[in-house]
Amino acid sequence: MQAGKRNLITDVEGLVVGNASDATIKTGVTVLTSNMAFTAGLQVMGGAPGTRESDLLAPDKTVQQVDALVLSGGSAFGLDAPSGVADAMRLQGRGFPVGDQIVPIVPGAILFDLLNGGDKSWSENPYKQLGAEALADASDLFDLGTVGAGTGATLASLKGGLGSASVVLPSGHTVGALVAVNALGDATVDDSHFWAAPFETDNEFGGLGVAQSYPRGLPRTKMASHAANTTIAIVATDAALDQSQCTRLATAAHDGMARALVPSHTPMDGDLIYGVSTGAKPLDNPALDTLWLGHAAATCLARAIARGVFHATPADKDTVPSYAYR
Template identity: 70%
Template sequence: MPAGPRNLITDVPGILVGNAQDMALRSGVSVLTAARPFVAGVHVMGGAPGTRETDALAPDRLVQEADALVLSGGSAFGLSAASGVADALRAQGRGFDVGGQKVPIVPAAILFDLLNGGDKGWDENPYAALGAAALGAASDDFALGTAGAGTGATTAGLMGGLGSASEVLPSGHTVGALVAVNALGSATVGEGPHFWAAPFEVGDEFSGLGPAPSYPTEHPTKLAAHREATTIAIVATDAALTQAQATRMAIAAHDGMARALVPSHTPFDGDLVFAAATGTKPLADPLTDLLTLGHAASTALARAIARGVYLATDDGGAPLPTWCARHAN
């Protein structure tokens, strides 16, 4: 399926993404929002997640829509980013109305980047301010690689990063993915430059090298040096979905994570996928369209993961080489 015009999750009409990062801290925040609340779901596959308000996204809960979704570095400290976003949204008059009081619904997930060499000796938790700044930067265009929640992300042997990709379906629906790649496993095959996600690449969006000439058959031994990781993602569509259907799309998107990172969903990762649906285009065939949306979400996520690693940059203090430093000619 072809990519959208930007090859970003913001090819889904109405979706906006903002990044904020602190290079001394070597961490950051990415926020997805829209002009109006959107249906949201979530699914967790990793064994060590860190989350806020994900229980509110279950299909049987009172609130069926969110105002923003937050991806943050900082481990548990990064959950404060959602407070910064919620405060800023409330100041804008956004949120679920409870007797005249506006309560923004801002589910969040965090990744572990506390051992990447950045200055973590803060006196005041910096993530609320980073969250508000990321919301303030929300736009239909945003940086990838060493940006936002991917600023200090790492994988097994290479720097991780923030990735995004989109696909336009024959039905006319658009699906996009946004991901902060901070994995225990690897996005590349062995010590070579080829990405596990290569079969799904569109053009040369992450090198154009194609699949690896051979694949290992033994158990993977290439793992991140520390056993704390997590890849956190959002998949979005303009399809009109219920919360249950959005959750199903998030579940399907995990296939893309498993195709792009080896291993994934380990006990040491908090791997999680949010889903967002703006609801502007109805489903013609709910069963077939939901299947297609889920498959597109998985392939877009696989591509976004590879793009996040491929586009990472080094300001001179990165704890690991970038893909380009190791493999680009």
């Protein structure tokens, strides 16, 4: 399996990503959207999630498609970011029609980045504006690392960041991942070698290969600030999947999170993944195709997590070093 031409989630044709950051606060927002509504599911595996509109993503609910997905810093304050996106989309006439009204469907998830050295003394919640700015920035090309929802992200020993990766399957379907990495644990075995190294493509996060030895005891965690966690992600494909299949795609992708972050899915992480389908390409063999789509989603997400950490950059008042400047 080969990476797509951009090695970004936007290799899934029609999807675009926008980012907005505030360097003073050390936080930001990332938006995934498209010109057309798309099908989405959700799987939560962490013990401390924070979400908006998550219930409607269950396969038995009436609304089966969404207009955008939002990943945000700010903990509970960041749940305002989808409101900024929804307001802007409504002005554009995009959303679910209800009589003569338009209601944009914009689920969102948040991570905790309130203890990262940034100035959090705002007088007005900044996340609604950051959400609108991220939507306006949407493009098929975007930066990785210390940007968007990854701006203020941290791990146990290094900075986290925004990561993305893609793969094209032999069936012709494309799978991509987008993630804001902010875990209780670590993405590296020894500050150099990534846990995700076995899945690396074309030296995309340094090409160091696997570590020579792996720890036998308890892994490193940032327990001193045990509430300051959560890795939130989106996996997407152009394969035609319904909402239950999107949920299964997200479920399989959690394996990639566990391969790239140790420990993961802890009681103090709100780890969650959205599964997305644009529906552009039918499945030739549904049973076999969905198996390989799930495997690709897990592999892509593991790579995207490592790329987010690899591309992080230092900033004033950081509480931990970035990978490239450790």
